[in-house]
Amino acid sequence: MKRNFQFLNTLDQEPEEQQIVGIQLNNGLQVVMLKNQRTPIVAVDLWYKVGSKDEQPGKSGFAHLFEHMMFEGSQNVGKAEHMKLINDVGGMVNGSTTQDRTNYWEIVPANQLELALWLEADRMQSLHVTRENFDNQRATVKEERRLRIDNQPYMRVLYELKDEIAYSNFAYKHSVIGSMEDLDRATLQDVRDFHDLYYRPNNAVLTLVGDFQMCHAAELIQKYFSPIPAGQSIPPVNLTEPPGKQEIRFNYEDQFAPFPAISVAFKIPERTHPDYYALEILEKILFDGESSRFYSRLVEEDQVALHVFGGQDGKFGPGLFFIFAQLHPQKHFSDLENTILQEFEKIGQDAISKQELVKAQNKIRHDFISQQESVRSLADLLCFYTTLSGNPEQLYREMSRFEKVTVDDLQRVARKYFSATNRSIIEIYPRKES
Amino acid sequence: MNNVLKKKSRKMKPPIDASLLEFKFPELMESRLSSGLNLLIIERPELPKVYLRFGMNVGQKSDPDKRAGLSQLVANTIKKGTRSKSYSEIVQTIEQVGGELDTLVNEDFFVIHAEFLKDYVKTGLELMSDVIQHPSFPEPEMEKERYKQVADLENEKSSPDFLSQRRIEKAIFIPHPYGTYKTQQSLQEIQHADLVHFHEQFFGPQNSFLVMAGDITAGEAEGLAGKFFGKWSPDNVAVREFPNPVPLSKQRIQLVHRPGSEQSHILIGNILFPRNHPDFVKMSLLNKILGGGGSGRLFMNLREEKGYTYGAYSSLLARKESGAFIANAEVRTEVTLPAIEAFHEEFDRIKQEVVPADELKNAKRFLRGIFPLQNETAAAIASLALRQRLYELGDDYWNRYQQKIEAVTAKDIQKTAQKYLPEQGYVIVIVGDAEKLEKSLQALGEVEIYDLNDQKVN
Numbered sequence: 018m019k020r021n022f023q024f025l026n027t028l029d030q031e032p033e034e035q036q037i038v039g040i041q042l043n044n045g046l047q048v049v050m051l052k053n054q055r056t057p058i059v060a061v062d063l064w065y066k067v068g069s070k071d072e073q074p075g076k077s078g079f080a081h082l083f084e085h086m087m088f089e090g091s092q093n094v095g096k097a098e099h100m101k102l103i104n105d106v107g108g109m110v111n112g113s114t115t116q117d118r119t120n121y122w123e124i125v126p127a128n129q130l131e132l133a134l135w136l137e138a139d140r141m142q143s144l145h146v147t148r149e150n151f152d153n154q155r156a157t158v159k160e161e162r163r164l165r166i167d168n169q170p171y172m173r174v175l176y177e178l179k180d181e182i183a184y185s186n187f188a189y190k191h192s193v194i195g196s197m198e199d200l201d202r203a204t205l206q207d208v209r210d211f212h213d214l215y216y217r218p219n220n221a222v223l224t225l226v227g228d229f230q231m232c233h234a235a236e237l238i239q240k241y242f243s244p245i246p247a248g249q250s251i252p253p254v255n256l257t258e259p260p261g262k263q264e265i266r267f268n269y270e271d272q273f274a275p276f277p278a279i280s281v282a283f284k285i286p287e288r289t290h291p292d293y294y295a296l297e298i299l300e301k302i303l304f305d306g307e308s309s310r311f312y313s314r315l316v317e318e319d320q321v322a323l324h325v326f327g328g329q330d331g332k333f334g335p336g337l338f339f340i341f342a343q344l345h346p347q348k349h350f351s352d353l354e355n356t357i358l359q360e361f362e363k364i365g366q367d368a369i370s371k372q373e374l375v376k377a378q379n380k381i382r383h384d385f386i387s388q389q390e391s392v393r394s395l396a397d398l399l400c401f402y403t404t405l406s407g408n409p410e411q412l413y414r415e416m417s418r419f420e421k422v423t424v425d426d427l428q429r430v431a432r433k434y435f436s437a438t439n440r441s442i443i444e445i446y447p448r449k450e451s
Numbered sequence: 452m453n454n455v456l457k458k459k460s461r462k463m464k465p466p467i468d469a470s471l472l473e474f475k476f477p478e479l480m481e482s483r484l485s486s487g488l489n490l491l492i493i494e495r496p497e498l499p500k501v502y503l504r505f506g507m508n509v510g511q512k513s514d515p516d517k518r519a520g521l522s523q524l525v526a527n528t529i530k531k532g533t534r535s536k537s538y539s540e541i542v543q544t545i546e547q548v549g550g551e552l553d554t555l556v557n558e559d560f561f562v563i564h565a566e567f568l569k570d571y572v573k574t575g576l577e578l579m580s581d582v583i584q585h586p587s588f589p590e591p592e593m594e595k596e597r598y599k600q601v602a603d604l605e606n607e608k609s610s611p612d613f614l615s616q617r618r619i620e621k622a623i624f625i626p627h628p629y630g631t632y633k634t635q636q637s638l639q640e641i642q643h644a645d646l647v648h649f650h651e652q653f654f655g656p657q658n659s660f661l662v663m664a665g666d667i668t669a670g671e672a673e674g675l676a677g678k679f680f681g682k683w684s685p686d687n688v689a690v691r692e693f694p695n696p697v698p699l700s701k702q703r704i705q706l707v708h709r710p711g712s713e714q715s716h717i718l719i720g721n722i723l724f725p726r727n728h729p730d731f732v733k734m735s736l737l738n739k740i741l742g743g744g745g746s747g748r749l750f751m752n753l754r755e756e757k758g759y760t761y762g763a764y765s766s767l768l769a770r771k772e773s774g775a776f777i778a779n780a781e782v783r784t785e786v787t788l789p790a791i792e793a794f795h796e797e798f799d800r801i802k803q804e805v806v807p808a809d810e811l812k813n814a815k816r817f818l819r820g821i822f823p824l825q826n827e828t829a830a831a832i833a834s835l836a837l838r839q840r841l842y843e844l845g846d847d848y849w850n851r852y853q854q855k856i857e858a859v860t861a862k863d864i865q866k867t868a869q870k871y872l873p874e875q876g877y878v879i880v881i882v883g884d885a886e887k888l889e890k891s892l893q894a895l896g897e898v899e900i901y902d903l904n905d906q907k908v909n
Contacts, residue, residue, distance in 0.1 A: 055497055056827045057472050088745075093463045097755045101746035102465055105813035107820010110745075126820045128468040135466050156758035160714065164761050164781045168713040170609040272711050275605040306546040308539070320595070323602050346602060376547050383549030383568055386500050390828040 022408040028235040037399065037409050038231055040238070044247040045219025048238055049399045049409045051226045053392055057127040059227030062396035063137050064404055066222075067215035068117040069195070070188040070254050070334065078158070078195015079203055081114040083211050085154040087121065088112070092143035096150055099136050106132060114193055117333040118404060124393050127228040131237050138241035141221070144212045151205055162194050170273035174280055174443055175341060182267050183282045183337055183441040188256050217248030222403045226396040256334035258284065265441035272448045276323065277350055280443040281357060282339040283434050285329065288405060293329075294418045295430040296338060299364065300328035301377035302427075304340075308376075310360055311340065321345050321353045333405065338434060350444065365431035369424050381419050471816065474823040476849040477832050480669045484677060487685040488656035491836050492672045493664035495829040499569040501665035502830045503579055506837045509653040510559040512628040512772075513691055518640050520633030524596055525649050526556040529563075531592035534585040538592060541578060550575050552582070558629050559771040560841050561653075566830070569666045573675060576663075580679035583654065588646045601635050608903045611716040611781070614707045615882045617905060619718045622705060622878040623775055627696040632905070655688040656680065660840050664833035696773050698722050699876045704892060705899045708885035708908070715787040715883035719794050720777035721876040726769040726842040732855045733867045734767060734776070739814040740864065741765050741801055742778055748797045749778060757793065759786045771842055776871060784883055788891045791879060802868040806861045819853050 024041035032038050032052070040048045069080050090096040103110040108125035123133040166172045177192040184190035223242070225234055261284050271278075285296055303310050304327050307317070315322035327340035344353050388394050402411040480492040514521045530552060531538040545552050545565075552565040552575065563583060567575035607613040617632050624630030661680065663672040699721060724730060742749040742765025753763035763780035778798075782790040826832050839848050881888060885900055892898045900909045 055495075056823050057474065058824050058827065093465075097746070097751065100744075101813075102467070104744060104746045104817050106467060107817050107822075107824070109821065109824060124824050126472050126823065128470060128472055129820075131466040131468070135463075139463075153755065153758040157754055157761055160759070160781065160783060161761040163713045163783070168611060168781075170606075273609045275609050276602070306551075307542045308546045313539075317595070323599060323606075343606075346605075372547070376549070379547065379549035381549075383500075383551075383566075386498050386568060387566075389498060390500075390830075392827065 022410050028232050031230060031232050037412075039403075039409065040235055042218060042239065042243050044243060044245055045217075046242050046245075047222045047403060048235070049222065049224040049403055050231050050234060051224075051395060051399060052229065052231060053226055053395065054228045056392075057228050058124055058392060059127050059130050059133075059225060059229050060122065060124045060392040060396040061130070061133040061137065062120060062122040062224045062226075062393070062400050064222045064400040065119045065216055066220050066251070066404055067119055068115050069191065069193045070116045070256065071215070072191070072195075074187055075199060075202065076207065077191045077199040078193070079199075079207060079211065080119055081193050081195065082155065082158050082200060082203060083208060084112045084114045084119050085158055086144065086146055086151065086208055087140055089150040089154060090145040091140040092145060093139050094136060099140070102132060102136065108133070116189055116193060120397070120400065122393060122396065130225070130229050130234060134237050134241050137223070138245065141216055141218065141242070142245045144208075144216070146205060146208050148205060151208060155200055155203065158194070158200060159197060162197065166194065168273070170271055170275065171278060171341075171445065173271065174269055174278075174445055178267065178269060178443055179280050179282055179337065179339060182265055182443060183284065184258060186256065186258050188254055189258070189332060189334065214248060215251065218242060218245050219247045220251055222400050224396045224399040224403070224409075226399065227392040256287070258335040260284065261439040261441075264437050267441070267443045269443055269445050270448045271445050274445055274447045276346055277344040277447065278342060278445040279344070279350070279354055279357065280339060280341050280445070281361075281440055282337040283361075283436075283440045285336050285338045285434050287334045288332065288336070292430050292433070295422050295426045296329055296434070297381070298374065298377045298419065298422050299427055299431060300338070301380050302369065302373050303360070303364065304328050305377070305380055310364070311342075311357075314360060315342060315353070315356060319352075319356055321348045321356050354442070361431075361435040365428055365435055369427050371424060374422070374424055374427065378419055382416060385416055471819060472823070474826075474853070476826065476835075476852075479836055482673060484656065484681055486656040486681060486683045488676070488680050488683065489660045489840065490673065490676050491660060491662040491833075491840070492667070492669045493662070493829060493832050493836065494668060495664060495832070496666045499666050500829070501567055501569055501572040501575075501663060501667050502833050503565040503567070503572075503576060504662040504664075504833045504837055505563045505579065505583060506660045506662070506841050507561040507654065508559075508658045508841060509561050509688070510557055511631075512558050512693060513653060514628065514631065515645070517637060518645060519631045519637040520600060521641050521645055521649055522556045522561065523600065523633065524593065524638075524641060525588075525646050526554040526561065527596040527600070528588050528593050528646060529554055529586045530582045531596070532587045532589040533581045534587055536581065538589070541582065544574065544578060548574060552579060562837070572667060576675050576679050584680075584683055586650060588643065588650075590643050593643060593646060597638055597641065600633070601638055604633070604635060611709060611712065611714070611882045614709065614903065615716045615718045615779075615880050618705055618707050618882075618901060619720050619777060619878055619880045620775075621905070622703060622880065623699070623720060623722050624696045624773070626694045627773060628693055629696065629770060629773065652689045655686045656683045657685055658688055660837055662833040662837050664829040664836075693772060696722055699878065701875050702896060703878045703899065704895050704897065705878060705880050705901060706885055706888060706892060707880065707882040707901045707903070707905070709882050709903065710884060710886075712784070712882065712884040714781045715784050715790075715881050715888065716779070716781050717787065717790060717794070718777055718779050718880040719791070719877050720775050721871075721873065721878065723767065723774040723776050723871060725772050726774060727844050730867060730871075731767075732852075733859050733863050734871060735818060736811070736814050736856065736859050737801065737864050737867050738765055738767055738776070739817055740806055740810055741797060743814075743817070748801070749780070749794065752797055753780055753782070753790060753793050757786075757789075759783065759790050759793070763794075769842070784887050787881060787883065787888055788894060791895065798868075798872050802865065802872060804865075806864045808861065811859075811861050811864065815856050815859070818856050822853065
């Protein structure tokens, strides 16, 4: 029988180490804590349930641009001072934006927990934005776009085109970093509205993992976060994606690519779908390590590719299962494409050995242990499961779901999703010298 | 500098705890096998996993003349077959139990690292020892790896990071082999016998370190190490001497032409002392203040004030024989020149003005405070322990590290800056579109232009 995770109102006594404890404030903020005293440090991780999926057409890139603004000052904190204050006590700090969520985190020496909480509460309560800072950060984000995408080989496909081609719904069709034109269009009023709507305690999850006393932490959290008023409820975003009706193809000329490459993406369901577990195991069988099917066939045996990687793309909503491979210079593009499509077909048709399944499960178990080595990685996982299902303890239940997957499940799932009508293919060619 | 901050009256002061937490570097158990292999054991039983790290004092700098890329080829081929096992048997055995085993080689060292869940550590160490002691370097596997490396030269050419790094290292380090880069030709020169010879010449128990960290007791670790490495014969490994790099006497401006480039990648650097030099800690503090992370002076100037870039930093290249100080930013093409000026402003300032007491205090707190954060996992501790031995940093280095930071004064920082950031000693490397950049860069002096193959074209 599955026990539902209970968020408490207050904490009366200090729980034991290893126990995940949740508190919910009156304003809706969910707090999840896990004590781990291996090293005198603590990780603070704050997830806002807003990402590029929440953006409107014409305003792409806004969630990420806003993440930058969160470092530009709030009522009691000056421009760029957040980062400085954390660094000055020997801590690390950063933020990131995906399609589904935006996160902010600090790792600090154990005695500086209060500082991290105070800083996060201050900018949740009151962002301080000026025209000057906004223009400055917009310029910074444009350089980030050039650095990561426009000035690099293959990145336009991997970060943007893959989704643009595969999706029909705007929510996931457009990229997190957004277009230069849309960034130019963003206004200071957009920044204020965005904060008012999404950066509210009822739309956030805060986790603490590390060396601290939970009762003390709970008091600090009450002190700093409970005065922040709840916001209105967040308008739901429609993420539904119609199933593919026919194969989609696209050719792309890449100005920096040294060799042709291919991207193939199949539509898969949302993260909470039961097929997730079989798809994850298929990912391991196909892509993980040098004995994986794609690496050993494409790179070692047939030598049709120089590099290959792929797997599930990690979205909360309808996702993609993709492969990216760079063509071996002495082979034809069709050799590479045919081999890839054959392998996807084969895994649904021919028997998968029990040994291959066990290998994938062993790797998942190994990675599950590895993820628990750092407090920051643990904090992120707790935020993830709380956001996904409201239950941070799902972290400890996942392994048993992977252990229940059978060879038959794998084949059923492979046949269901790895079909011709469900895929989009991008052929990438180097730009011809003019 | 900061209008927003000045105008506003601060209502609340940040709640900072003034005390500094003491952090003791985890205890290491050290022993030596009869073969001469040095064993380091770190017991961290919290999670059922063990890290294995085998480090040797040989690296890319030992590649023979005209055969640059040999050590990399050895690293990539070493697990592709042993006297008794094929590549697929090796990889299958490791991956069937969810483990990992990889090799890496840098300029100075050769490292084979592996991680296994506790139950499989014996399997893992047995394989690791086989790969290290009895590699067979199958010829077809070597050819495959050679081909991949040749092709990867093309991939690297498309990366502005690689282009800028290669150019600056060549400019700074030649005639030392730190400035040697593999080419298609040097890779083609390599014979199968070279791999075998490299292994015979440089692999041996003496001067090598095996670190075992995680859920394993010292007794278990010694038993396993003795079983799998105890019979390794203690041959004397070869030692090579290298020419010293020559410090630059005048500024050089080098432009790598990357047609169509959307940005300029700027690197500014010069040569520095070896990693075990006593000034390393002072230089680390200087680097933190100047260009370490999102609160360094370079970041504040080039990103937060001017909006030229996504990030501007500086870093110390740690090398066994001679390191480097390198500052970097990727900026939009039209501000390349003012960005270079901004770097110089900050270099000058740290030489001319004594660092304010607060800024130094904060830099110290950062370096001291970050130390436990960086030593959270068994893998990180294993890596630091190995680094101490390979770089010959001295006994007890990590335990004295925090005191060393505390002892540095503001005057020391200024002197260090004056000594190691000489006015004329920089190389400025820009990777970008020469058609848009060459004219404006001439304001700085003579501009040397290189193509994507690093051939000088003017």
